[in-house]
Amino acid sequence: MQVLNMAKIASIVGARPNFVKLAPFSRELRKTLHEVIIHTGQHYNYEMDKVFFDEMGIPKPDYHLNAGSGTHGRQTGEMLARIEDVLVKEEPDAVVVFGDTNTTLAGALAASKLHIPIAHVEAGLRSFDRRMPEEINRVLVDHCSDMLFCPTETAVENLRKEGVTKGVSLTGDVMVDALRMCLEIAEKDSKVMEDLGLRPKDYCLATVHRASNTDDISCLKDIVEAFQDLGDVVFPCHPRAEKYLRQYGLYDGLKARVRIVKPVGYLDMLMLEKNARKVLTDSGGVQKEAYIMGVPCITMRDTTEWVETVQDGWNALVGPERIAITEKVRNFNPKSKQREVFGSGDASQKITEKIKEWLK
Ligand code: UD1
Numbered sequence: 304m305q306v307l308n309m310a311k312i313a314s315i316v317g318a319r320p321n322f323v324k325l326a327p328f329s330r331e332l333r334k335t336l337h338e339v340i341i342h343t344g345q346h347y348n349y350e351m352d353k354v355f356f357d358e359m360g361i362p363k364p365d366y367h368l369n370a371g372s373g374t375h376g377r378q379t380g381e382m383l384a385r386i387e388d389v390l391v392k393e394e395p396d397a398v399v400v401f402g403d404t405n406t407t408l409a410g411a412l413a414a415s416k417l418h419i420p421i422a423h424v425e426a427g428l429r430s431f432d433r434r435m436p437e438e439i440n441r442v443l444v445d446h447c448s449d450m451l452f453c454p455t456e457t458a459v460e461n462l463r464k465e466g467v468t469k470g471v472s473l474t475g476d477v478m479v480d481a482l483r484m485c486l487e488i489a490e491k492d493s494k495v496m497e498d499l500g501l502r503p504k505d506y507c508l509a510t511v512h513r514a515s516n517t518d519d520i521s522c523l524k525d526i527v528e529a530f531q532d533l534g535d536v537v538f539p540c541h542p543r544a545e546k547y548l549r550q551y552g553l554y555d556g557l558k559a560r561v562r563i564v565k566p567v568g569y570l571d572m573l574m575l576e577k578n579a580r581k582v583l584t585d586s587g588g589v590q591k592e593a594y595i596m597g598v599p600c601i602t603m604r605d606t607t608e609w610v611e612t613v614q615d616g617w618n619a620l621v622g623p624e625r626i627a628i629t630e631k632v633r634n635f636n637p638k639s640k641q642r643e644v645f646g647s648g649d650a651s652q653k654i655t656e657k658i659k660e661w662l663k
């Protein structure tokens with residue numbers, strides 16, 4: 304136990320979904336182990352970054368690397384170099400990386416070159432679409448990780464099919480832990496429904512940020528037209544989407560017809576999701592949250608990693624096509640019951656236990 308008390312874990316984060324996953328994990332890990340948080344700076348606007356630390360009680364990062372935005376190679380390379388310097392200095396016993404962002408890949412690569420054991424939280428997810436930058440990140444990170452923490456049985460099976468079985472555990476999803484940790488607080492503290500003048504089940508909540516949807520003018524135009532046709536849409540707009548909406552001259556027309564707001568903090572997001580009539584998204588995390596809260600979800604993508612949400616009838620995939628999107632939003636009304644396919648809210652605890660066993 305003495306050795307474990309001294310063990311040092313470096314958690315590497317940098318983008319919005321990394322922060323949501325870190326929050327419950329860090330809280331649990333710090334009960335028994337020493338954690339150093341390394342923030343790459345991939346996301347940096349207050350509403351994409353610090354709001355999550357403030358609202359979810361995540362400790363201030365020990366290192367902030369200010370890597371910022373860039374092309375994939377440049378951004379990942381900048382982060383890799385800067386993370387390496389910190390790992391050389393800190394000599395952690397293991398690093399933990401989360402999900403599938405460029406931060407996740409940079410963290411795992413830096414650690415693997417230094418022979419530091421890697422734990423991957425949210426291992427084994429696959430869309431089987433290698434054009435998605437996140438798919439490349441996931442595959443590479445899984446194949447250099449020592450501890451692979453899978454949120455679902457599907458993820459375990461995906462790894463098995465790639466020959467990865469060593470170090471694999473089914474732990475459930477830390478995003479369930481995050482949701483359970485924050486929902487009650489959100490119900491009490493969030494004022495977003497009043498602030499936006501919204502009534503429960505009177506609007507659709509939309510998020511869009513996938514490169515395949517935002518960067519391609521014809522896809523983005525179809526999505527914008529679908530939102531305009533629907534009208535009653537509340538759209539917390541990711542900076543990537545805002546950039547391309549403005550570049551393609553679509554922003555003002557959309558703003559005239561639907562409610563565009565800045566990205567919201569996690570507590571407000573939970574309330575907006577819970578009270579939405581339908582959720583329209585291309586986000587991984589939002590698909591799961593909609594499922595857990597029993598809100599029908601229309602995912603504007605041809606594939607999903609979260610196949611259980613579709614199998615159980617709560618998530619419908621549609622390509623970025625105007626008519627298909629509006630048609631689905633109007634007619635998709637799931638009736639089936641959800642299951643606990645993403646675990647029961649104890650993933651952080653299970654992962655911490657597994658890391659401790661591994662360190663022994
Ligand atoms: C990244 C992740 C994606 C994740 C998403 C969550 C990768 C490859 N992609 O995509 O998996 O779903 O985060 O939100 O890691 N920008 C700002 N301010 C910010 C952050 C971004 O203005 O705080 C703008 C910049 O113009 C930047 C663009 O958004 O170039 C894209 O940011 P980036 O971090 O490269 O990718 P995301 O699209 O956010």
Ligand code: UDP
Pocket residue numbers: 319320323510539540565566567568569570572573585586587588589592
């Ligand atoms: N989220 C948020 N505010 C927003 C949009 C998303 O708090 O305006 C949360 C969302 O509830 C989920 C996480 O961010 O917990 C998902 O991150 P994102 O959609 O950026 O990335 P993905 O899950 O697609 O990687």
